[in-house]
Amino acid sequence: MSTRRAALAFIFVSIVLDIVAFGIVIPVLPQLIKGFVQGDAARAAEWYGIFGTVWALMQFICSPFLGALSDRFGRRPVLLLSILGLGLDYFLMALAPSLLWLFVGRVLSGMTAAGFATATAYIADVTPPEKRAGAFGLVGAAWGFGFVVGPALGGVLGASDPRLPFFLAGTLACVNALYGVFVLPESLPAAQRAPFRLSRANPVGALRLLRAHRDLLGLAAVSFLYNLGHTVFPSVFVLWAGYRLGWDARAVGLALAVVGVANIIVQGGIVRPVVRRLGERRALAIGATCGTLGFFLYGITPGVALFWLGVAVYAPAGMFNPSLLGLMSQRVGPSEQGQVQGANASLMGIAGMLGPGLFTAAFAWAVRSGADWQLPGLPFLIASALFALAGILAWRTTRPVGHPSGVAVP
Numbered sequence: 001m002s003t004r005r006a007a008l009a010f011i012f013v014s015i016v017l018d019i020v021a022f023g024i025v026i027p028v029l030p031q032l033i034k035g036f037v038q039g040d041a042a043r044a045a046e047w048y049g050i051f052g053t054v055w056a057l058m059q060f061i062c063s064p065f066l067g068a069l070s071d072r073f074g075r076r077p078v079l080l081l082s083i084l085g086l087g088l089d090y091f092l093m094a095l096a097p098s099l100l101w102l103f104v105g106r107v108l109s110g111m112t113a114a115g116f117a118t119a120t121a122y123i124a125d126v127t128p129p130e131k132r133a134g135a136f137g138l139v140g141a142a143w144g145f146g147f148v149v150g151p152a153l154g155g156v157l158g159a160s161d162p163r164l165p166f167f168l169a170g171t172l173a174c175v176n177a178l179y180g181v182f183v184l185p186e187s188l189p190a191a192q193r194a195p196f197r198l199s200r201a202n203p204v205g206a207l208r209l210l211r212a213h214r215d216l217l218g219l220a221a222v223s224f225l226y227n228l229g230h231t232v233f234p235s236v237f238v239l240w241a242g243y244r245l246g247w248d249a250r251a252v253g254l255a256l257a258v259v260g261v262a263n264i265i266v267q268g269g270i271v272r273p274v275v276r277r278l279g280e281r282r283a284l285a286i287g288a289t290c291g292t293l294g295f296f297l298y299g300i301t302p303g304v305a306l307f308w309l310g311v312a313v314y315a316p317a318g319m320f321n322p323s324l325l326g327l328m329s330q331r332v333g334p335s336e337q338g339q340v341q342g343a344n345a346s347l348m349g350i351a352g353m354l355g356p357g358l359f360t361a362a363f364a365w366a367v368r369s370g371a372d373w374q375l376p377g378l379p380f381l382i383a384s385a386l387f388a389l390a391g392i393l394a395w396r397t398t399r400p401v402g403h404p405s406g407v408a409v410p
Contacts, residue, residue: 007126008135010184011119014083015142017176021090021169022113023150028158028165035162036099047099051106053353058110060349063117064203067342071335072196075122076186078338080177082115087173094166117345121337124329125187133280133326137271140322141264148260152253194335203346210343216331218397222390223324224347229295229386231355233259236363236379243367244376245304259311266318280323281398287320288391295384299377317387327398358382 029051034044070078089112093105120139127135154165199205210220233256241247241255275283294314301307325344332340359379366378375381 007185007187008123008138010180011122012138012142014079014176014180015116015119015139016146017172018083018086018113018116019143019146020150020153021086021172023147024154024157024165024169025090025093028154028162031158031162032093032096032102033099036102047103049356051103052356054103055106055110055113056349056352058107058349059113059352060203060346062111063345063349064205064339064342066115067117067121067338067340067345068194068196070118070121070188070338071194074186074188074190074193075118075125075338076180076184079115079118079122080180080184082112082118083173083180084177085112086115087170087175087177090166090170090173094163094170117341118338120325120341120344122187124337124341125334129326129330131272132329133275133283133322134272136322136325137267137275137319139267140271140318141268144260144263144267144318148257148264152257155253188334188337192334194339203343210340215397216328216340218393219324219328219331220344220347222394222397223328223344224351225386225390225393226291226320226324227348227351228355228358229291229383229390231351232295232359232379232383235356235359239360239363240376240379244301245307255307255311259314262311262315263318266315267322270316271319271322274319275323275326280326281395283319284323284327284394284398285391287317287323288387288394290314291317291320291387292384292391295380295387299375299380299384301377320390324394 030044030048033047033051034040037043037047066078066082086109089105089108092108093102096102096105120136123135123139124132153168157165157168197205210217237256238252241252245251247255271283274286278286290313294310294317297306297310297313301310328340328344329337359382362379362382363376366375368374
């Protein structure tokens, strides 16, 4: 028990530090790109979009590969090398003398950040099935905390030098890897490891794995719909808040911080008792319902008051993903946890590639000049529909049936 707690503590700290490091560069990366294109805002925006797409593409390609490696060689070496690689990559970007070097850095960053799938598999290894949703909730809280602290810290540091946040991000990641060398035990015994096959260590092979297990493909579709809908926040929130609510950067930052804190409270403190009392299936349904209603309120809001009501309604949506991950992890054995989490991360990568184009195009169409009517909240209404569809599919897919192990699935 003490070993499991120590391992979960490391994973939590690791994800916090890595997401803080990732978030630190968000406010300054556009500035750095702009400096390489002679201050041309249009070209900088184009390159920033390319960087984001390529980063998601690397997640899509590399997550199953690293997941399969961890099933063969253990979680510890893959996780530590991924963290170390991420740190060295930040130093590369900090020292980048040209846009090409910076681009290479983002490619490598997407590859090494794919190691988060291994962290998820590690949690599945050391946590009993009935407690995994709560553990995944803590991971979600770590993500939320990192995204609250990271961008704020990056904005402060980047005001003096846009390269300084990259140096700090690299330092945090490398220190985290060193910390893990001393405290992180291996979670996957040699007897439970699976042989490495290149045919399974790629996105296509990972999707075959999802088809091979009952209900897993349906849950993977739910994960894709959820993640696609969730990309509405990074895709258009800043544009929408400025257009509909008249907010400046400071107000937008404050609002996102509040949303992040609410997410931390739900995933860090509410998921475990709700899942323990109601089970993953009902907790997932609550999350889907609140996400659907919250996004709907964002989409129709005429002003600030309804927006904050939407924030409150949306907050329990933080129960959706931990419950979903818990259900997915229960449908495979120890030797396939890395592969299934890698496959899920690949689906997240696809959503990350498709979402920005979908939601920015919807926003542009909805606020086009000369139109008889405008609906700036259209992207959030689309996200609301995606959440509703995910919730319906999840409820149908997870109807109580006999689990392969003989234990009833909640």
